[in-house]
Amino acid sequence: MASLGSLAWRGSAGLAVLLFAMFFDVLFAPGNRVLGSLGTDLATQFLFWRDFGFRELANGHIALWNPHIFAGAPYFGGMQAALLYPPNWLFLVLPLVPAVNWTIVVNAWLLGTFAFLWAMRRGLHPLAAFTAAALLTFCTPHFLHIYAGHLTNLATMAWAPLLFLAIDEWFRSRKFGWCLLGMLAVAMQLLAGHPQYVFYTAIAAGGYSLVRLATEDGGGRLRTAAGLLSIHPGGALLAAAQLVAGLQATQETIRGRRLPFQFVAEFDFPPENFLTSVAPGFFGNVQFYWGKGHLWEASLFIGVVGLALALYGMRKGQTPGKLALLWTIAMTLVLALGDNTPLLRLLYEYVPGFDRFRATAKFVFLTALPLVLFAGIGLDRILRSQALEARMIWAAGAAALALCLAALAVHLVDWQLVMLSLWSSGKVMRSLSMYGNPALVAQSQEFASLSLWIAGITLAVAAGVAAWLRAEPRRMALWLGCLAVAEVFFVARVNRDSFEFSQVTVPYFGDAARRGADPYRILNPSNPNAAMSTGQFEVWGDDPGVTPRYAEFIAWSQGLNPERATQFIRFRNSHPLLKMVRLRYATKWADYRTVVFEVAEPPMTRLALLGSYRVIGDRDAIFRAMGAEAFDPRREVILEKEPEPRPQAAHSPGNAEIVREGTDFLEIDAVVGTPCILLVTDAWAPSWRATALTGSSQQRYEVMPANYALRGIPLGAGKHRLRLEYAPSAYAMGWWISATAWLAWFACWVPAWRGLHPAPEGRHA
Numbered sequence: 065m066a067s068l069g070s071l072a073w074r075g076s077a078g079l080a081v082l083l084f085a086m087f088f089d090v091l092f093a094p095g096n097r098v099l100g101s102l103g104t105d106l107a108t109q110f111l112f113w114r115d116f117g118f119r120e121l122a123n124g125h126i127a128l129w130n131p132h133i134f135a136g137a138p139y140f141g142g143m144q145a146a147l148l149y150p151p152n153w154l155f156l157v158l159p160l161v162p163a164v165n166w167t168i169v170v171n172a173w174l175l176g177t178f179a180f181l182w183a184m185r186r187g188l189h190p191l192a193a194f195t196a197a198a199l200l201t202f203c204t205p206h207f208l209h210i211y212a213g214h215l216t217n218l219a220t221m222a223w224a225p226l227l228f229l230a231i232d233e234w235f236r237s238r239k240f241g242w243c244l245l246g247m248l249a250v251a252m253q254l255l256a257g258h259p260q261y262v263f264y265t266a267i268a269a270g271g272y273s274l275v276r277l278a279t280e281d282g283g284g285r286l287r288t289a290a291g292l293l294s295i296h297p298g299g300a301l302l303a304a305a306q307l308v309a310g311l312q313a314t315q316e317t318i319r320g321r322r323l324p325f326q327f328v329a330e331f332d333f334p335p336e337n338f339l340t341s342v343a344p345g346f347f348g349n350v351q352f353y354w355g356k357g358h359l360w361e362a363s364l365f366i367g368v369v370g371l372a373l374a375l376y377g378m379r380k381g382q383t384p385g386k387l388a389l390l391w392t393i394a395m396t397l398v399l400a401l402g403d404n405t406p407l408l409r410l411l412y413e414y415v416p417g418f419d420r421f422r423a424t425a426k427f428v429f430l431t432a433l434p435l436v437l438f439a440g441i442g443l444d445r446i447l448r449s450q451a452l453e454a455r456m457i458w459a460a461g462a463a464a465l466a467l468c469l470a471a472l473a474v475h476l477v478d479w480q481l482v483m484l485s486l487w488s489s490g491k492v493m494r495s496l497s498m499y500g501n502p503a504l505v506a507q508s509q510e511f512a513s514l515s516l517w518i519a520g521i522t523l524a525v526a527a528g529v530a531a532w533l534r535a536e537p538r539r540m541a542l543w544l545g546c547l548a549v550a551e552v553f554f555v556a557r558v559n560r561d562s563f564e565f566s567q568v569t570v571p572y573f574g575d576a577a578r579r580g581a582d583p584y585r586i587l588n589p590s591n592p593n594a595a596m597s598t599g600q601f602e603v604w605g606d607d608p609g610v611t612p613r614y615a616e617f618i619a620w621s622q623g624l625n626p627e628r629a630t631q632f633i634r635f636r637n638s639h640p641l642l643k644m645v646r647l648r649y650a651t652k653w654a655d656y657r658t659v660v661f662e663v664a665e666p667p668m669t670r671l672a673l674l675g676s677y678r679v680i681g682d683r684d685a686i687f688r689a690m691g692a693e694a695f696d697p698r699r700e701v702i703l704e705k706e707p708e709p710r711p712q713a714a715h716s717p718g719n720a721e722i723v724r725e726g727t728d729f730l731e732i733d734a735v736v737g738t739p740c741i742l743l744v745t746d747a748w749a750p751s752w753r754a755t756a757l758t759g760s761s762q763q764r765y766e767v768m769p770a771n772y773a774l775r776g777i778p779l780g781a782g783k784h785r786l787r788l789e790y791a792p793s794a795y796a797m798g799w800w801i802s803a804t805a806w807l808a809w810f811a812c813w814v815p816a817w818r819g820l821h822p823a824p825e826g827r828h829a
Contacts, residue, residue: 071184071190072177072180072181072184074190075177075180075181075184075190075193075194075197076173076176076177076180078194079173079176079177079180079194079197079198079201080173082198082201082202082549082553083169083172083173083176083201086202086553086556086557086560087099087165087168087169087560090165090562091162091165091166091169095564096161096564096565096566097161097165097562097563097564097565098111098161098164098165098562098563098564098565099164099165099168099210099213099560099561099562100164100168100210100211100212100213100561100562100563101211101212101213101350101561101563102563102567102568104211104212104213105212105213105214105606106164106212106213106214106215107213107563107567107568107591108591108593108606109213109593109606109607110144110164110213110214110215110216111160111164111565111568111597112593112594112595112596112597113144113145113593113596113607114152114155114160114163114164114215115160115596115597116130116132116139116596116597117139117140117145117147118147118152118155118156118163120727121147121156122156125726125727126140126147127139127140127145127727127728128140128141128309128727128728128790128791128792128795129727129728129790130142130596130609130727131601131727131746132595132596132599132600132601132602132605133592133593133595133596133602133604133605133606133607134602134603134604134605134607134609134610134611134614134615134747135585135601135603135614135645135646135745135746135747135773135774136611136746136747136749137317137605137607137609137610137611137614137747137749138313138316138317138609138611138749138751138790138792139609139727140306140309140313140795141309141310141312141313141314141316141609141792141795142310142313142317142607142609143216143257143258143259143306143310143313144216144257144258144607144609145257146215146216146219146255146256146257148255148303148305148306149219149252149255149256149257150252150255151167151170151171151174151219152167152219154166154167154170155167160565161565164215167215167219168210168215168218171218171219171221171222172201172206172207172210172218172222173201174222174223175200175201175206175218175221175222175224175225176197176198176200176201177197178222178223178224178225178226178229179196179197179200179201179225179433179436179437180193180194180196180197181225181226181229182225182226182228182229182232182437183196183197183437183440185229185232185233186232186383186384186437186441188440188441188444189443189444189447189448189541191443191447191541191542191545192440192441192443192444192447192541192545193440194545195370195373195439195440195443195545195548195549196436196437196439196440196443197436197440198548198549198552198553199366199367199370199436199439199440199548199549199552200225200366200432200433200436202549202552202553202555202556203365203366203367203370203432203436203552204340204344204359204360204363204364204365204555204556204559205360205361205363205364205365205428205429205431205432206218206221206429206432207552207556207559207560208350208359208360208363208559209221209360210560211350211360211559211560211561212350212358212360214258214360215257216256216257216258217258217261217426219256219257219258220253220256220257220258220261220262220265221261221429222252222256223249223250223252223253223256224249224253224261224265224268224429224430224433225433226245226246226248226249227246227249227250227253227265227269227295228269228272228433229245230242230243230245230246230249230295231246231269231272231273231276231292231295232384232385233245234246234288234291234292235276235280235288235384235385236384238284238287238288238291239816240291240812240816241812241813241816241817243291243292243294243295243298244298244809244812244813244816246295246298246299247294247295247298247299247301247302247809248299248302248809249299250262250266250295250296250298250299250300250302250303251299251300251302251303252303253265253299254299254300254303254306254307255303255306259310259421260421260423260426261426261429263417263421264396264399264426264427264430265430266296267395267399268392268395268396268427268430268433271388271391271392271395272385272388272389272391272392272434273292273388275385275387275388275391275392276385276388277289277292279387279388280385298805298809301801301802301804301805302802302805302806302809303802304797304798304799304801304802304805305798305799305801305802306798307798308794308795308797308798308801309792309794309795309798311794312751312792312793312794312795313609313792315750316611316612316749316750316751316792317608317609317610317611317612318608318610318611318612318615318629318630318631319420319608319609320612321612322419322420323419323420323421323422323630324628325409325412325419327422327630328408328412328418328419328421328422328424329402329403329408329422330357330422330423330491331357331358331361331362331402331422331423331424331425331491332357332400332401332402332403332404332408332423332424332425333357333361333362333364333397333400333401333402333404333424333425333427333428334355334356334357334362334404334486334491335401335404336355336356336486337355337356337362337363337364338364340362340363340364340365341364341365341366341371342365342368342371342467342516342519343467343512343515343516343518343519344363344365344515344555345511345512345514345515345518346511346512346515346516347359347362347512348508348511349511349558349559350559350561351561352504352508353493353494354483354486354492354494354498354499354508355486355492356486356489356491356492357423357425357491357493358425358493361423361425361426361428362425362428363428364428364431364432365552365555366432366435366436366439366552367439367548367551367552367555368467368519368522368523368526368551369522369523369526369544369547369548369551370435370436370439370548370551370552371435371439372442372460372463372523372526373438373439373440373442373443373544373548374435374436374438374439374442375438375442376442376445376446376456377437377438377439377440377441377442377443377444377445378390378438378442380442380445381438381441381442381444381445383441389434389437389438390434392430392431392433392434393431393434393435396427396428396430396431397427397428397431399411399424399427400424400425400426400427400428400431401424402424402425408424439548443541443544443545443548446537446540446541446544447537447538447541448537449537450537451534451535451537452530452534452537452540454534456530457527457530457531457534460523460526460527460530461524461527463523464520464521464523464524464527465520465524466520467516467517467519467520467523468516468517468520468521468524470516470520471513471514471516471517471520472513474509474512474513474516475509475513477509479505479506479508479509479512480499480500480502480505483499483505483508484499487499522547522551525547526544526547529543529544529547530544568591568594569591570588570591570594570597570598571588571651571660572660573586573588573600573649573660583601583646583670584601584646584647584648584649584667585600585601585602585603585645585646585647585648585667586600586601586602586603586647586648586649586650587602587603587604587635587638587642587647587649587650587651588602588650588651589604589634589635589651590651591606592604592605592606593605593606593607601646603618603642603645603647604618604633604635605631606631607631608630608631609631610631611747611748611749611773612629613747613748613769613772613773614747614748614773615629615630615631615633616629616683616772616773617687617772617773618633619633620687621637621639621641621642622634622635622636622637622639623636623637626683626684626687635650638650638663638664638665640664640665641690641691641697642663642665643663643665643666643667643668643697644668644697644745644771644774645745645773645774646667646668646669646670646745647663647665647667648662648663648666648667649661649662649663650663668697668698668745669745670722670744670745670746671720671721671722671732671734671742671743671744671745672698672742672743672745673717673718673719673720673734673736673740673741673742673743673779674699674700674701674711674717674740674741674743675711675712675713675714675717675738675739675740675741676699676700676701676711676713677700677701677702677703677707677711677741678700678701678702678703679702679703679704679705679706680702680703680704681704681705683772686702686704686771686772687772689702690702690771690772697743697771701741701743701770701771701776702770702771702772703741703768703769703770703776704768704769704772705768707741707766707768707776707778708766708778709739709778709779709780710739710778711738711739711740711741711778712738712739712740714737714738714740716737717736717737717738717740718734718735718736718737718738718740719734719735720732720733720734720735720736720742720784721733721734728789728790728791729787729788729789729790730744730787730788730789731757731785731786731787731788732784732785732786732787732788733783733784733785734779734783734784734786735782735783735784736779736780736781736782736784737781738781739778739779739780739781740778740779741770741776741777741778741779742776742777742778742779742784743770743771743774743775743776744774744775744776744777744788745774746774746775747773747774747775748767748768748769748770748773748774748775749790751790751791751792751793752767752775752788752789752790752791753767753788753789753790753791754766754767754777754786754787754788754789755786755787755789756784756785756786757785757786757787758785759783759785760783760784760785760786761780761782761783761784762779762780762782762784762786765777765778765779765786766778767788775788
């Protein structure tokens with residue numbers, strides 16, 4: 065019999081073959097095709113995010129600040145940079161497009177491999193374990209995020225099965241090495257860059273562990289609980305270089321704010337979308353989805369055959385922690401429903417973390433995780449049985465017939481009324497005009513019916529195979545496993561998309577990419593993050609990492625309530641004070657094309673020396689003063705406390721210039737005749753510091769908010785040489801914590817590894 069290690073390699077190699085079959089044309093064919101869809105987050109955010117960060121890293125520099133969007137914002141601490149996530153180091157050796165494609169495939173392979181190992185360690189037959197792993201890899205709660213270009217989501221998901229494997233093995237053996245492995249999984253999730261999936265995975269793993277701890281016999285519960293409680297703190301210490309900087313950046317951006325409940329409640333899992341567990345195309349595919357939310361978060365399809373196997377595994381399988389697995393499915397489903405139950409409001413009000421994220425539908429991935437394991441358990445049960453019970457086959461046949469009848473019934477319904485009822489919920493992303501188009505309504509009805517027909521026929525084929533090979537369970541299991549994998553593979557393939565990198569167009573703004581004393585800003589609402597690749601400077605951006613003051617200022621400029629400012633702002637006008645953040649060019653949609661125009665107000669310079677100032681301590685009062693016709697930001701600055709030294713009004717206080725700069729710093733020389741405020745027309749954040757350089761007449765500088773959202777530095781009369789730098793205090797501390805934690809981890813891992821023996825021979829579900 066092959067060893068567990070040999071079987072693991074074979075399983076991971078089999079998953080690699082399936083992934084290469086899925087992505088061969090993009091991975092190996094010539095050209096610059098990118099996996100994902102042109103209109104999703106990959107094309108508007110992650111391509112440029114990766115390009116900027118790893119270009120800087122290749123030059124030996126970790127970019128802490130991103131000067132290209134939002135008039136400047138934290139970068140490394142924004143978590144989604146994911147510069148420290150090992151698979152992302154492919155961006156250092158490959159061009160941007162192949163690096164994106166290969167990291168997607170590598171993370172999908174890791175997800176499947178860890179799921180295979182998890183199932184194998186539970187004693188499942190290799191065929192059953194491989195089937196479970198393939199179902200997870202190609203199921204819609206995971207795979208559709210490739211269409212959406214969610215690089216951080218995919219990377220964070222990949223490590224969830226390894227965490228559950230470590231928890232299971234800790235329960236089985238009480239060997240601390242498994243806790244260390246769990247810490248590694250948590251650390252990789254944190255480094256992968258999607259805190260919400262880390263949070264949700266921790267909830268699912270915590271609920272699973274609590275039920276196992278409460279229901280399993282035997283002593284040592286205190287020791288077991290201690291080991292479980294060490295996993296997430298240990299992982300946090302390992303990832304502290306990223307996490308600590310992230311926590312500080314969170315406090316400096318709108319991520320640190322409590323989100324409005326209406327915002328949190330967006331994109332929950334719609335109850336009607338349970339239909340997608342059997343008919344993934346009932347509400348359309350990813351190209352035209354007319355249901356609530358986004359299909360990549362509102363679909364729970366592990367295959368009709370996979371679901372049937374999972375139900376059989378739940379009923380007949382005997383596996384460690386079965387009740388805990390069932391609890392995890394129920395718990396994550398209820399949490400995914402979000403505002404469809406009263407629970408979300410209670411969690412929002414009383415449980416830390418639930419008021420920081422939206423899209424609770426993301427929990428469905430953590431529903432799929434134990435579901436596919438049960439599918440493997442069901443297949444394993446068939447493999448080890450003498451014959452499948454006839455009533456199970458009859459039940460599958462009856463379900464197949466019900467699906468076919470439902471496909472016929474779809475044509476008896478007023479489909480436009482069905483579609484409009486969903487649109488009226490306010491949670492649909494399509495315009496009303498699409499729901500009034502008779503051709504589209506008819507097409508949607510046909511697609512829903514076809515999806516049910518396919519489900520019914522597939523299940524009927526599975527029932528037929530089971531009846532035909534009832535006396536030969538091993539052959540039956542092989543056929544059912546192949547059918548289950550083929551089904552999810554097919555659905556994944558028809559929902560796979562790619563685009564040419566050249567299609568990511570950026571409107572031309574002239575010589576906006578030049579780096580000089582006064583680089584002006586642009587406003588390209590359709591694709592603001594592109595500035596990170598072109599070298600331009602944007603007024604806005606696409607990320608929750610915008611500083612609160614800047615978001616409030618922009619919201620106020622657009623006539624919105626600053627109190628409700630988020631990263632989502634629709635620009636309605638070119639407010640005169642946008643000159644204060646150096647806006648020169650903007651785009652608009654006219655005559656079916658993007659038109660670039662120059663704004664009426666000429667932009668301010670990057671540095672300004674101002675002698676006139678006012679002190680106003682209240683935000684709304686500052687905005688009222690700035691909105692007054694008499695306010696001129698070229699002549700006057702509004703501060704929130706008395707500066708030291710106090711400026712003196714002068715017609716021309718002096719001059720200032722930038723002599724050297726990088727992403728995180730400016731070195732400035734200034735000569736002033738009278739005390740004044742040096743106004744830097746970039747976004748302020750608490751971690752900006754100014755230090756005197758050799759030859760400066762002033763030894764101490766303070767960086768304070770100016771005009772609410774920008775940076776002001778009081779200067780005395782004389783010659784100044786100073787370095788203005790984004791220097792978060794937590795950054796160095798995080799590296800020291802991580803270095804110490806990794807040394808301790810390796811010191812414990814080396815002896816612990818020798819004690820992690822394979823699971824006992826013959827152990828099975």
